[in-house]
Amino acid sequence: MTVFCGIDWAENHHDVAMVDEAGQLLAKRRISDDAAGYRLLLDLLAEHGDTPEQPIPVAIETSRGLLVAALRTGKRPVFAINPLAAARYRDRHGVSRKKSDPGDALVLANILRTDMHAHRPLPADTDQARAIAVLARAQQDAVWNRQQLVNQVRSLLREYYPAALDAFLGKQFGLARAEARTVLAAAPTPASAAQLSLPQLRAALRRAGRQRGIDAEAERLRQVFRADYARQPSAVEDAMGHQLVALVGQLNASCVAADELAEAVEAQFRQHPDAEIILSFPGLGVQLGARVLAEIGDDRTRFADARGLKAYAGSAPVTRASGKKRHVGRRFIKNNRLITAGFLWAFSALRASPGADAHYRRRREHGDWHAQAQRHLLNRMIGQLHHCLQTRQLFDEDHAFTSSSTDLAVAA
Structure with a gap:
């Protein structure tokens, strides 16, 4: 007998429902969100025929969490609906x-019963790839959080401290530089x-890690x-x-979190076979490579062909046709982290690859806007x-960009 399981998860408990191929409810249970609850769930699956050779979907x-x-x-297939x-x-x-937690669990079980072929199970990535995904996403979040804080600091300085903007915005990394952060912490107001003095400025630059041109920069x-x-008024x-x-x-x-996570990402990523x-x-x-690997994983059966990966990344165009109307445009449903890393990748490749630049x-020249040309690349x-x-081949510039007719294919 074929059995399907649906789980409606919550913060403190989860509702489980199991149905057979005819849609008959075989069992329902509410389990706690702890080790005892997980063991109860696995025992319940085993009671209804779950084995290592034929696991219940x-x-x-x-797609995440201790329950998952x-x-x-x-080898149990888990479908994140x-x-x-x-x-x-x-x-x-x-x-x-009407809506209830046990009812939602039953709906999820019936989704697999009727349309399991239309849904994709979670990829069978290795633990190493999943660890890289955790670190790469955390590092990317830390970079985004750092930029948000830089924007807040810049907005505040514009209101009362324009000298700090003139002092640091023209430098690489701007207000995120260690020198800028050290000086602003020592002198948070224009008056201070x-x-x-020059000795104080030189000392601040040294604390920030600067080793060259200290005297000139202090001056x-x-x-x-x-x-x-x-x-502004003194009190304000x-x-x-x-x-x-x-x-x-x-x-x-x-900044410290982003740097430490970057080191952890590099250590994990360089050990991966890909x-x-x-x-x-x-x-x-x-x-950037770790971010790409984090999103595509290392399960080689995840995408049937390159078109599936392109659609997942959001780089392939999508066609909307109805009657005499036909529109080819960019995808809105995609992996946002992968497309963000992809645009950085395409932009960086312009200087690193003559073929990519051409x-x-x-x-x-064909008429694409900048974003369209980048997406096509x-x-x-x-x-x-x-x-x-x-x-299992390395990139070859000579074979990667050989046909100009392919480059002129119409795409969004």
């Missing part, structure tokens, strides 16, 4: 719009900055801080200085990456 509305980790032991899709399936069983900063700028300026100190403290912690192939592609460094310029390079990973 499970549908759930999330417990379910993914062995989109909550919006599950809501649409719920309407098939009744028009009253104007009183800084430049003193001139900037003592120039004539508009000022002091209050904003306290706010700046708090933001700089958060920014320091964010790292050498990914790093052979122009424009892909360790951090491809991009031909697309621009990314679409082609993702196809090349899929081929190289499947065949």
Whole structure:
């Protein structure tokens, strides 16, 4: 007898439902969100025929967490059903719009019973690839958080401290530089900055890790801080200085977290068997390559062909046709992390690969906007990456960009 399982998960408990191939409810149970509850779930699956050779497929509305980790032991297929899709399936069983946790578990089980072929199970990535995904996504989040804090600091400085903007925004990394953060923490107001002496500035630069040109940089900063700028009232300026100190403290912690996570990503990524192939592609460094690997995984059966990977990344166009109307445009449903890394990859490849640069310029001459040309280049390079990973080959510039007629194919 074929059995299907659906789980409606929550924070403290989970509802489980099992049905057979005819839709008959075989069992339902509410389990706790702890080790005892997970053991109860596995025992319940075993009672209804779950074996290592023929595991019972499970549908759930999330792809992460301890419950999913417990379910993914062995070769059990776990299907992460989109909550919006599950809501649409719920309407098939009744028009009253009633909703309950046990009912949702039953709906999820019936999704597998009727349409399991239309849904994709979680990829069978290795533990190493999943660990890289955790670190790469955390590092990317830390970078985004750092940039948000930099934007907040910049916005605050514009209101009362324009000298700091003139002093650091023209430098690489701007306000995220260790020198900028150290000086702003030592002098959070224009009044305190104007009183800084050359020895104090030199000491601050050394604390930030600067080793060359300290005297010249200290002299430049003193001139900037003592120039004539508009000022807020003293009390308001002091209050904003306290706010700046708090933001700089958060920014320091964010910068440290991003750097430490970057080191962890590099250590894990370089040990992966796919790292050498990914790093052979122009424009892909360790951090960007780790982000790409984190999103595509190392399950070679996950995508049937390169088109599936391109659609998942959002680089392939999508066609919407109805009657005489036909529109070819970009995809809105995609892996947002992968497409973000992909655009950085395509942009970096323009300088690292003559073929990629020529491809991009031909697309621009063909009439594409910058984003369209970049997406077209990314679409082609993702196809090349899929081929190289499947065949275990390194990127070859001479074979990657050979046909100009292919470059002029119409794509969004």
